Amino acid sequence: MNTVFKKSTEGREGVWPVKPEKSAADLLPAGLLRGKSAGLPSLSELDVVRHFTQLSKRNYGVDGNFYPLGSCTMKYNPKFTETAAALPGFTRLHPVLPQLKGAGRMCQGALEVMYETEQLLCEVCGMKAFTLHPMAGAHGELTGVMIMAAYHKDKGNKKTKIICPDSAHGTNPASAAIAGYEVVNLPSKDGIVDPDELAKVLDDSVAGMMMTCPNTLGLFETNLPKIVEMLRSVDALLYYDGANLNAIMGKMRVGDAGFDVVHLNLHKTFATPHGGGGPGAGPVGVSERLVPYLPVSRVEKLEDGQFFLNYDFPKSIGYVAPFYGNFGVFLKAYAYILRLGGNGLIRATENAVLAANYLRKRLDGVLDVPYDRVCMHEFVASACKQAASSCHVRALDIAKALLDRGYHAPTIYFPLIVKEALMFEPTETESLDTLDQFADDLIAILAEAEINPDSAIGAPRNLPVTRLDETRAARNMELTDDL
Structure with a gap:
């Protein structure tokens, strides 16, 4: 199959645009005008339709076939969530529209979606607060580790290491290293983390540990209570890689189990699209002691029921994404969670x-x-x-x-x-x-x-x-x- 440009035939047309009343020179400054043709292909409508239809047949997706890929699998993409995300009231929003007051209240619906999505994720995970800013799972990992670093810096802790079990996800060591930490590899025993092995590497220099539970072997970490106790003895934080949350969702809240930070892959657990370079979403939740360090802005609700974006958090790690992350993606997750409800998530x-x-x-x-x-x-x-x-x-x-x-x-x-x-x-x-x-x-x-x-x-x-x-x-x- 050739590219659409190689299929071009000079003089062929697919549409007949109305001749404009004014020329480009009348509408644009001279410095913005092209000096030559844009070089677009000349094709009929049928040429274009057939070209892209044939290309689509070479795509592999969950809509067409079974997708048994492990560790970070894309779930099915229910079409009703696409409909929800395509509602004009959402798609026509601009990210700098006024938030509050009278006629300026032009994005309250979007802010309410963001606020309620955060609250729902807090309930599912047992966390105090969430941010929707991170734009992918690995981006969420990095954001979580940056929050951990901000916590230790604020307390004056001299922490230089993060422990990553050999059964954790492969991006965990990369995220820790990018955040400036030395990565300590922890060997597993019988497929899970062994407290005796943890004791060999745990000291006051450890900032935290990144765990996937269940881990990449599909095994639940049965030593979790002991691990939490050991980490807290040196003021080390416990990070939950949420890529495998779909194995325990509704059965266990990771915050209740002792995790301090969690990132979620919405494509993994909440049926949003995945692959092709994005868009993605990797929301991050934190326990109460880490709330001050969340990225800005944060969605808050006023006593009169209005929602607004609060930037006044002096200990925040700052901005991690343009505007408010990939809004359309977590809008789909929001619709999916509401449709399933608590019993549906457990099922x-x-x-x-x-x-x-x-x-x-x-x-x-x-x-x-x-x-x-x-x-x-x-x-x-x-x-x-x-x-x-x-x-x-x-x-x-x-x-x-x-x-x-x-x-x-x-x-x-x-x-x-x-x-x-x-x-x-x-x-x-x-x-x-x-x-x-x-x-x-x-x-x-x-x-x-x-x-x-x-x-x-x-x-x-x-x-x-x-x-x-x-x-x-x-x-x-x-x-x-x-x-």
């Missing part, structure tokens, strides 16, 4: 955990599961058995073979503590039929690979791009508009 959690355990049992004996016990929302299998056998099929080959059968590949080679890792997260929205078909296809791939290893090692064969030499592609990139 979503239960279904996510049930689906993961069902798929884990369906693959029993086919792939090794190093930590083979009841999991939460996801589990990590290993292709070590296949890689060591005569067929020499590895996790990468299995993932590529799944592409040929119409599935998105699972997460592979992460977490690093599992060799030949394949991480599966079926999510709460997939039917039993879909899970069974996926399991059947995966079992068939592995069975065929034992007889004919090239069936997996040579995959994918049926996609626009087949197996690449990934090292060569990264080191000798050739950019072209020909696909």
